[in-house]
Amino acid sequence: MAATTHWSPLADLLADAGSATTLLRLVPVVLLGGGLLVYIIARTALFIKDYMRISRALAKIPTAPGSLPLLGNVIPMITCVRRNIGAWDLMEEWLDNTGPIVKFSILGTQGVVFRDPSALKRVFQTGYKMYEKDLDVSYRPFLPILGSGLVTADGALWQKQRMLMGPALRVDVLDDIVTIAKKAVDRLCEKLAHHAGKGQSVNIEEEFRLLTLQVIGEAVLSMAPEECDRVFPSLYLPVMNEANHRVLRPYRMYLPTPEWFRFRTRMSQLNEYLIDLFRRRWESRQRLGRQKPADILDRIMEAIEESGAKWDAALETQLCYEIKTFLLAGHETSAAMLTWSTFELAMNEKATNKVQAGAPGGCGRVVLRVVSEAEAAFGLRSEKEANRRNVDEMIFTLAVLKEALRKYSVVPVVTRKLVRGSGAADDPVGVLGHPLPKGIMVACHLQGTHRLYEAPDEFRPERFMPEGEYDSFDDAIRAYMFVPFIQGPRNCLGQHLALLEARVVLSLLHKRFKFRVVDGDKVTRMPTVIPVGPTGGLNVVLEQRTDAQAKSCWDPPFLPVRAWWVRVGTHRGDLASRVRQRQLAHGRGGAMLGRRQAGITSRTYECDLHFMALSHAATSEGVAALVVAAKPPRYPNTVT
Numbered sequence: 040m041a042a043t044t045h046w047s048p049l050a051d052l053l054a055d056a057g058s059a060t061t062l063l064r065l066v067p068v069v070l071l072g073g074g075l076l077v078y079i080i081a082r083t084a085l086f087i088k089d090y091m092r093i094s095r096a097l098a099k100i101p102t103a104p105g106s107l108p109l110l111g112n113v114i115p116m117i118t119c120v121r122r123n124i125g126a127w128d129l130m131e132e133w134l135d136n137t138g139p140i141v142k143f144s145i146l147g148t149q150g151v152v153f154r155d156p157s158a159l160k161r162v163f164q165t166g167y168k169m170y171e172k173d174l175d176v177s178y179r180p181f182l183p184i185l186g187s188g189l190v191t192a193d194g195a196l197w198q199k200q201r202m203l204m205g206p207a208l209r210v211d212v213l214d215d216i217v218t219i220a221k222k223a224v225d226r227l228c229e230k231l232a233h234h235a236g237k238g239q240s241v242n243i244e245e246e247f248r249l250l251t252l253q254v255i256g257e258a259v260l261s262m263a264p265e266e267c268d269r270v271f272p273s274l275y276l277p278v279m280n281e282a283n284h285r286v287l288r289p290y291r292m293y294l295p296t297p298e299w300f301r302f303r304t305r306m307s308q309l310n311e312y313l314i315d316l317f318r319r320r321w322e323s324r325q326r327l328g329r330q331k332p333a334d335i336l337d338r339i340m341e342a343i344e345e346s347g348a349k350w351d352a353a354l355e356t357q358l359c360y361e362i363k364t365f366l367l368a369g370h371e372t373s374a375a376m377l378t379w380s381t382f383e384l385a386m387n388e389k390a391t392n393k394v395q396a397g398a399p400g401g402c403g404r405v406v407l408r409v410v411s412e413a414e415a416a417f418g419l420r421s422e423k424e425a426n427r428r429n430v431d432e433m434i435f436t437l438a439v440l441k442e443a444l445r446k447y448s449v450v451p452v453v454t455r456k457l458v459r460g461s462g463a464a465d466d467p468v469g470v471l472g473h474p475l476p477k478g479i480m481v482a483c484h485l486q487g488t489h490r491l492y493e494a495p496d497e498f499r500p501e502r503f504m505p506e507g508e509y510d511s512f513d514d515a516i517r518a519y520m521f522v523p524f525i526q527g528p529r530n531c532l533g534q535h536l537a538l539l540e541a542r543v544v545l546s547l548l549h550k551r552f553k554f555r556v557v558d559g560d561k562v563t564r565m566p567t568v569i570p571v572g573p574t575g576g577l578n579v580v581l582e583q584r585t586d587a588q589a590k591s592c593w594d595p596p597f598l599p600v601r602a603w604w605v606r607v608g609t610h611r612g613d614l615a616s617r618v619r620q621r622q623l624a625h626g627r628g629g630a631m632l633g634r635r636q637a638g639i640t641s642r643t644y645e646c647d648l649h650f651m652a653l654s655h656a657a658t659s660e661g662v663a664a665l666v667v668a669a670k671p672p673r674y675p676n677t678v679t
């Protein structure tokens with residue numbers, strides 16, 4: 040049998056080592072190898088020096104349990120999924136057991152986590168310029184999709200883009216959202232009607248995801264629902280799925296697996312689709328001149344024209360990132376909020392039905408208020424075209440959504456990197472009395488903040504009604520006690536859109552159907568994906584809610600009333616302006632109708648308030664006499 044010989048360049052070189060030409064051939068190899076070695080040593084030395092600097096600066100902060108050399112806390116953060124909890128839940132355990140601020144490390148990246156509202160205020164507001172987005176860890180898997188879009192941009196680019204994009208999402212587009220959301224929920228109801236009363240279960244989370252994509256697709260790009268259903272599930276959703284997988288399995292970003300290639304192909308198809316749409320829109324704008332803006336894209340293009348920017352490939356790419364950012368930021372979060380709200384309403388209906396077995400109507404109290412607000416805004420048979428003002432008045436439905444965002448914290452943690460300053464304490468004010476060093480990751484534990492409420496596991500929308508628990512927090516920190524959209528200059532640009540859309544969808548859906556969750560007691564929060572929805576979706580069985588039931592759901596305590604109250608003796612501050620401030624804070628705008636001096640020691644106020652808010656105010660403010668008169672009902676068709 041012939042022996043097989045292997046050719047080896049290294050063996051050849053060694054065999055010829057004596058000759059001068061071979062030595063010359065070795066020079067670049069040695070130089071390259073040596074250079075690489077010096078580079079690695081220098082990088083390692085710098086890394087160790089930086090690591091030691093940060094460790095020294097954080098010495099006084101307690102360490103999270105389970106930390107290992109080099110790996111840090113990465114193993115407990117990955118394995119906690121086996122306990123069916125997410126890394127964010129593990130962090131909450133650290134905060135519960137170790138202290139209000141805890142340091143941790145992930146493969147050499149050191150960080151601190153906290154939940155105190157004053158600390159959030161530091162990062163989000165007073166010191167926000169020192170903190171940038173943490174692109175190295177949290178956002179890395181999403182960078183191929185979001186690029187330098189608003190969520191992932193920083194510095195001057197972010198500022199420029201925020202100025203450009205901000206108005207497009209804030210002003211009159213919100214009026215259109217009510218109509219767009221109403222059409223979308225009508226379509227969903229038509230679909231759900233086929234399942235109603237048949238005992239078939241529907242994954243309502245999936246339906247909400249499609250619905251919110253349709254709403255954002257139409258609001259941003261005027262896409263027809265059929266077009267949304269054609270494009271997004273085949274191109275956009277699989278790309279998002281893969282990015283989500285990469286969060287816990289970052290190696291998927293680098294291994295050229297079939298999924299990696301599919302990700303790339305879909306990304307470029309999606310980009311092509313969007314850029315083609317932009318070009319056609321831009322050309323038609325140039326041809327037809329200024330028209331009434333049809334959607335958010337039109338508004339952005341208007342801002343681009345006004346800024347005098349030239350339409351070129353760089354602008355197209357940036358716009359593509361921005362639109363994908365809106366699509367991503369604007370649908371999954373909203374779908375998760377709607378899913379949890381529906382879950383809570385269904386569980387509430389079930390609980391109340393048990394208590395009130397045989398009671399007329401048999402609706403749960405929470406559901407009943409939501410239904411009554413839908414009737415008020417859209418008419419008894421949803422025949423009315425509601426406008427934004429009508430939806431703004433749905434304060435209880437808004438409270439339900441806020442409470443779902445509080446209880447389930449769909450975005451449980453937001454991370455930043457401290458980037459500015461010099462010296463040992465780069466943010467000398469720092470958080471909770473600890474100056475912080477440059478280069479660390481800070482994890483603002485929004486979920487932890489949301490659990491600083493009384494009985495945090497209970498679903499109590501009243502917390503967010505006028506004079507509720509939220510109002511009772513100190514003025515200095517109140518805004519940082521409810522942070523699903525964070526606060527400050529980098530707050531969520533789509534929050535008004537999201538809450539407006541969700542009020543329409545949630546109220547109309549519950550006006551038409553009763554929901555029962557399949558295995559409701561077994562529903563848990565997904566431990567691996569943000570935004571956090573229920574593991575495996577939310578399966579519900581539904582039946583039609585009849586008009587008669589809905590009618591009987593009208594809830595008198597929420598009738599608007601006109602009131603006069605008297606406070607005797609001296610009191611802290613001006614009660615009238617406090618009540619007014621609180622109303623404004625809740626978007627009620629209820630102006631004082633009059634104010635009159637009544638004697639020396641008492642004052643009489645007349646104002647527009649809801650009964651609930653009044654009774655709270657009366658008890659908490661030491662009111663001596665309260666006279667309440669019913670206002671003419673705003674929604675006569677809903678009062679039985």
Ligand code: HEM
Nearest residue numbers: 189190368369372373376450523524525529531532533537
């Ligand atoms: C319930 C729904 C939503 C929740 C809970 C939510 C939450 C958040 C949070 C927590 C951030 C801050 C992220 C960070 O700083 O790392 C954010 C930013 C952002 N959100 Fe939302 N969001 C929602 C809906 C929307 C919608 C509907 C849109 C757009 C149509 C949107 C657009 C954005 C944008 C553009 C930013 C980046 C703002 C900036 O950095 O300047 N969001 N959102």
